Amino acid sequence: MTTKTPAQSRPLSPFMLGQYYRFQWTSLLSFGHRITGVGLALGTALVALWLIALAAGPATYEAVAPHIKAWYGQVLLFAWTWALMYHLCNGIRHLFWDVGMGFDLKTAERSGYAVVVVSIVLTAAAWAVAYLG
């Protein structure tokens, strides 16, 4: 019995890239949703660690806090807020698609630009409100 069943001969993702699809910048946005999704999963684990350090008491918390305040902690924190705002905006775009809206090429391209702009505006707004408000 050497014949392969259809399930065994199925290709594994991302087999469409390169050979069948030409590059479009909306593909980058789509890939960005996946990368930010996985990144946010890791980020949420860090949020949980921060809360556990808090629950452990002042000594543990003050041992962890310098890492958050260090340059790499602040960069990570800023990147995490942007990733969440990007994934949120693009997620809303996905939800509209799921109900069948905005699927034509022109709208999809325009909503793609909007996602990038709005996610940057929201991130900037959060930090501006925090530091200036």
Next chain:
Amino acid sequence: MAKTSKDLRSPLSRARGLGAAKDGVHHFWVLRVSALALIPLSLWFVFSVACLASGPADFYAVQHWVSAPSVAVALVLFLATALYHSVLGVEEVILDYSTGPARLTLLLASKFLHAIVAAAGIFAVLKVALG
């Protein structure tokens, strides 16, 4: 690359109509319901964290923030919803890029890790809020 059949699904899989995760549209649906709930929760959380980070952000400041009942409840909701959404989302990613034993291992690892992070995070919030 393996030779591709014209139909990417096996006849049995098509007849069952349950897809790669074997639970039909349930997975699709709950991922989207959790996404909807996460819109207000994530906006609240990002703005709150930015405000906290711009302050002293020492132990007592953060403890004071988490102890407010409304904040504690929102934090529990955020953690539970985000991790539920995340375990479903990551599952989708694993199903796309892996097969065989690696797939099973990754799926189990992801589920266990998500459960641990959810339990630990929520326990921490409750301990601070009630303690």
